């Protein structure tokens with residue numbers, strides 16, 4: 221069993237509430253109100269900026285050169301993806317000016333700063349456990365949606381989002397994150413520490429669910 225599977229099993233209810241959230245269901249069915257998705261996209265731009273900062277902590281906290289190099293590659297990947305994200309937002313009628321001027325929603329601040337704090341206080345294992353629901357969860361969500369008729373239907377307005385995260389490239393990112401957790405676990409996890417690490421995973425999963433809810437709430 222991978223460490224990721226152990227963490228998921230220990231937080232089963234929080235995990236399910238995140239990956240089967242109503243926002244996700246409506247995204248898959250193509251019934252999600254457009255204002256909910258637009259709010260999500262704008263907030264996700266702000267989210268990704270802070271996530272790049274969280275990954276950058278991995279360079280600072282890395283004990284081995286290989287850890288520092290892989291964290292650097294992740295920072296580069298996210299910063300590179302920002303251009304794609306801005307382009308995707310433009311297709312939904314969101315300008316760069318709107319992305320820049322929109323204030324962070326509290327659910328966004330809560331989540332991103334929680335992850336950064338987990339990394340600041342702890343070691344690389346704490347940081348990667350706090351990052352895991354985000355990085356690995358999206359692959360699981362999109363894979364499930366892509367296997368449904370409406371999720372794979374090009375007429376679904378959200379088909380591109382689903383295709384992006386269910387594609388091979390993103391699956392490889394999620395697989396690498398699962399493997400990274402295992403190698404950090406081998407090096408740093410003791411059974412005594414499992415509860416504390418599992419609490420981080422559960423909290424990050426709840427904060428992901430709150431992020432979806434923020435999108436739904438914006439649509440009234």
Ligand SMILES: Cc1ncc(C[n+]2csc(CCO)c2C)c(N)n1
Pocket residue numbers: 264267268271294297298354355358393428431
């Ligand atoms: C709220 C929220 N949670 C997770 C992701 C997914 N995600 C976050 S960082 C990243 C790149 C990893 O290399 C990906 C795919 C998101 N975009 N927004």
